[in-house]
Amino acid sequence: MQNEQLNRLVPPLLSWFAENARDLPWRKDREPYHVWLSEIMLQQTRVEAVKPYYTRFLAALPDIRALADCPHDRLMKLWEGLGYYSRARNLQKAAQQITELHGGVFPRTYDEIRALAGIGDYTAGAVCSICFDLPEPAVDGNVLRVYTRLLCDDRCTDEPAVRKDIRAVLRKIYADTKKGQRGQLTQALMELGATVCVPNGAPHCDCCPLAESCQAHLTDTVGKYPVRKQKKARRTEDYTVYILQCGDRIAVRKRPKTGLLAGLWELPHLNGKRDAQAALDGAAEWHTGMAELLSVRSCVHIFTHIEWHMTAVHLLVTKMPDCFTWVTPGQLASETALPTAFRICLPEE
Numbered sequence: 102m103q104n105e106q107l108n109r110l111v112p113p114l115l116s117w118f119a120e121n122a123r124d125l126p127w128r129k130d131r132e133p134y135h136v137w138l139s140e141i142m143l144q145q146t147r148v149e150a151v152k153p154y155y156t157r158f159l160a161a162l163p164d165i166r167a168l169a170d171c172p173h174d175r176l177m178k179l180w181e182g183l184g185y186y187s188r189a190r191n192l193q194k195a196a197q198q199i200t201e202l203h204g205g206v207f208p209r210t211y212d213e214i215r216a217l218a219g220i221g222d223y224t225a226g227a228v229c230s231i232c233f234d235l236p237e238p239a240v241d242g243n244v245l246r247v248y249t250r251l252l253c254d255d256r257c258t259d260e261p262a263v264r265k266d267i268r269a270v271l272r273k274i275y276a277d278t279k280k281g282q283r284g285q286l287t288q289a290l291m292e293l294g295a296t297v298c299v300p301n302g303a304p305h306c307d308c309c310p311l312a313e314s315c316q317a318h319l320t321d322t323v324g325k326y327p328v329r330k331q332k333k334a335r336r337t338e339d340y341t342v343y344i345l346q347c348g349d350r351i352a353v354r355k356r357p358k359t360g361l362l363a364g365l366w367e368l369p370h371l372n373g374k375r376d377a378q379a380a381l382d383g384a385a386e387w388h389t390g391m392a393e394l395l396s397v398r399s400c401v402h403i404f405t406h407i408e409w410h411m412t413a414v415h416l417l418v419t420k421m422p423d424c425f426t427w428v429t430p431g432q433l434a435s436e437t438a439l440p441t442a443f444r445i446c447l448p449e450e
């Protein structure tokens with residue numbers, strides 16, 4: 102399909118979007134801080150899960166300067182449960198760059214935006230087109246899926262060169278799109294990929310505004326696209342995780358500054374899955390004293406590349422040694438950023 106044919110798909114796509122756009126909190130304005138924050142939160146995370154986080158985050162940190170100055174633990178607490186915590190760290194780093202290099206005003210060119218921490222081609226394209234109406238596409242999995250289906254493009258979309266090429270083609274389409282409509286085009290493509298040309302299961306071609314021109318639909322080959330590399334199997338790691346409880350306090354400690362869940366709080370744990378006796382023997386080295394074994398149960402948490410298979414051991418102990426920080430339920434709820442992987446090990450209330 103030539104550029105001209107792709108250009109012809111823009112008006113029906115925009116009309117469809119005007120009628121079908123979901124009412125999302127980050128679509129209420131084009132403020133770059135809002136759009137940027139939502140795009141970062143939406144990476145690897147479902148829209149419904151992001152909504153409450155987005156609202157809470159903006160209520161706590163209403164502007165870029167507040168984000169730049171936010172204490173680390175508070176920032177992590179606001180992000181707790183969203184996962185991929187480096188996104189939050191990079192957000193803050195970028196807010197500090199904006200404060201230092203741009204006087205606190207969000208930059209307006211692709212190159213300046215792309216140079217900020219944690220902002221790749223996709224996010225830069227989204228902010229440029231949605232906030233500043235620049236002819237920069239935002240090419241993510243949704244857009245690649247729609248594009249490759251429209252054109253029966255069987256190149257592997259995991260190849261950087263292929264993504265670059267698709268971006269270049271779309272950039273021409275954006276340049277030919279009327280000023281004032283480029284942000285709508287970005288959002289329409291995202292919306293079509295998220296709600297009609299869906300990633301899991303059959304796409305809803307019967308209500309797609311592009312169905313009459315879609316090569317995959319017309320040739321009944323939708324399932325072939327997009328072509329992806331085979332994913333590597335996740336590796337499994339086993340842990341025994343301890344809920345050491347003394348009175349109403351629970352032991353936590355900080356994780357190392359680098360690696361998975363860097364700098365967040367964690368529950369004490371040891372490598373390997375242990376039965377009750379082995380778990381008690383293992384915990385003896387912390388000198389917490391043992392009063393009672395309350396429960397042992399299994400929990401699983403899945404990261405992108407790793408699965409943690411955990412035995413969660415709830416122990417009543419008699420001492421609170423300094424090797425841990427002992428927090429109350431109130432602190433755990435409002436201050437201590439405990440990642441979901443550990444939070445699921447806590448006893449149910």
Ligand code: SF4
Binds near residue numbers: 298299
């Ligand atoms: S017609 Fe079907 S496969 Fe083609 S873009 Fe629309 S939803 Fe996707």
